[in-house]
Amino acid sequence: MAQDDRHPCLAEIDIDGLYCGKPGQFLQWRGIIADIVGAPLEYVSRRHPFEGPADVPNPPLTLEFWEPRITDQAWGRDLPAGIRAGRWDATPEEPLLIVLLASVPGAMFHARHAGAIAQRLDDIDELVHVLGDGWVTSLHEHARRCFAEQAITGKDIAMSGGYEPGGWWTPRLDD
Numbered sequence: 001m002a003q004d005d006r007h008p009c010l011a012e013i014d015i016d017g018l019y020c021g022k023p024g025q026f027l028q029w030r031g032i033i034a035d036i037v038g039a040p041l042e043y044v045s046r047r048h049p050f051e052g053p054a055d056v057p058n059p060p061l062t063l064e065f066w067e068p069r070i071t072d073q074a075w076g077r078d079l080p081a082g083i084r085a086g087r088w089d090a091t092p093e094e095p096l097l098i099v100l101l102a103s104v105p106g107a108m109f110h111a112r113h114a115g116a117i118a119q120r121l122d123d124i125d126e127l128v129h130v131l132g133d134g135w136v137t138s139l140h141e142h143a144r145r146c147f148a149e150q151a152i153t154g155k156d157i158a159m160s161g162g163y164e165p166g167g168w169w170t171p172r173l174d175d
Contacts, residue, residue, distance in 0.1 A: 007047065008163035010064040013105050016157045018146045019139060023066055023104055029132070029139045034100050036127050040072035041100060050171060060166050066104045085172070091116045096124075099143075105159035106171045114150035121147060 014020045027043045034041045043066050052059020067084060070076035079101070080088065086107035088098055095116035098109065109117075121144045128140045150157060160170040 005165050006061040008060050008166035010161050011164040012162035014160045018143060018157055025135060027066055029136050030100055032128060032131050032136060033096055036124050037094055037096050039100050040070060040075050041068045042071055044069045063171050065106055068101050095120045105161035107159055109157040111150050111154045111156050114147045118144060118147035118151055
């Protein structure tokens with residue numbers, strides 16, 4: 001087995017009912033959202049150790065995640081622990097921070113925040129259509145519907161990653 005087989009790269013993401021495809025497209029949509037709400041973020045690739053299931057022979061040693069990097073440290077100083085994993089005790093004043101600060105994959109979008117996220121996506125809809133084009137606006141429309149539906153169903157949204165080589169994993173983050 002080649003060394004790279006134990007450190008696979010993230011090729012696709014599946015965000016339950018929200019998005020399935022290349023991570024770059026989802027990250028670009030989030031970048032537009034971050035610009036609109038004034039969040040000083042960029043997304044960077046990071047590897048984290050991975051402890052696969054005991055019944056899987058030779059699980060990956062690390063998995064690649066796309067994480068938000070705060071470019072203005074004064075802005076992110078008071079953010080609670082656990083936000084990259086999607087753990088928010090209360091919905092923040094800017095609900096889109098839940099989407100913007102989540103690691104991909106590995107975080108969870110909890111249903112208790114979905115109504116506020118859907119409303120905020122509705123509020124910025126026109127700006128997204130001006131700044132984005134094609135699939136960006138299509139993804140935005142889908143996200144609006146997805147979070148509105150999540151608010152009704154109460155179902156949390158999980159993120160999985162398709163790794164090459166290595167298959168699909170639903171990693172859980174400590175933070």
